[in-house]
Amino acid sequence: MAIGLLSGTVLVTAALYTRLPELIPTHFDARGVANGWMHRSLGAWMLPSIAVVSWVIIRLGARVLPSDWKERLAASPTAVMGALTVGLLCSLQAVILYAALEHPPNVGASLGFVLGAFWCAIGLMMPKMRRNPWIGIRTAWTLSSDENWARTHRFAGYAFILGGLVAIIAAGLGCTPLAVAAIIVSSLVATIYSFILARRLPPSA
Template sequence: MRISRAHVLSLGFVVAAFAMAFMLYGQLPESIPTHWNAKGVVDGYTPKPWGPFVLPLVMAALYLVLVAVPRISPRGYRVERFQGVFEGIQATLVAFLFLLNALVLLSGIGVSVPMARVVPAGAGLVLMVLGNYMGKFTKNFFCGIRTPWTLASDEVWLRTHRLGGRLFVLAGIIVLASGLLGGGPIPVLAAVTVAAVTPVLYSYFLYRRIEGDKHGPTDDTGSHRSA
């Protein structure tokens, strides 16, 4: 069976994350910084031996789950119909976790890491990639804007994901800029909230409009009348 480049890349990131943790293990303190507040100040630690391997284990678990998804998708909602896009998203998410893993380990050995800037910037890039791919999603139960109205209508699914893709790219640009410029959490939260909520509302109103047009007017008994 041929293994795609995206799978090779994802596996490479997972292996590199474990290798990095093993290489730096002896230099790391007994408690590893693993959580930062919005200002970039450490406010959470995880002790050895788990601390250095938390994110590599999360990466491995995520990779395995995303490999399993195409095999458990129900008929009519198969991920295989946009397999290349799905694998690109997989590689993007694993790469982002690899970045976080590298930052955590570097911080653990005493390197000054501007987490409040780098993490939002990385998250912004992820949003931009997701937005760029979103219009290529076909109907499925695992990724995309899965509302009752998008799942009930192919047209609503397509048009909602086109809008969602544009909004995610715009939100990614805002989040990236906020991270690089030190804008803080408010622009990030605002951009992500708008990008997440707007397509949901749009899918509802679009479905009502389309279904209303299809059903047409009704008579006094509630039955549909033909024109």
């Protein structure tokens, strides 16, 4: 799936490349208004390149870990997480191409929807992650306790899905800053929850 998304994104980008302006928007503020540009020779290929590197790191990077961590990752949905990350970056590439070709006042709704959908999907995967130092909410408290990891990621699943849904709704209402805030807050809440658990759980948990 990830390879298909990458291939499709590269092909579409290549097909549209000659139609792109010399400078294309590659950075947007909280309202989705472009505030950073790059030459198309770099900007057009930045996200596809990051997507490839991200997929390789998520799927193959764990090989450098000790065997016990590898076993935990093998029991985790790393392939799905890799595909979701690629899907996010390819979707953002589509938003950039749209912004470069159509010159809308802002792309806040598109960005909010993409980020919200990604966050909901990540939320569905959170409870399935096993304790590891590679993917997930990796705090000192989650990494030192299976119980803390499991309960934090169960909580994070609900928090991320709620944050993602709020982001999608906010994007639809034209309130992109709220969409971004919902995602940031849901992430922070999950991290704080792991700290609270660490203070409540017995040392051996």
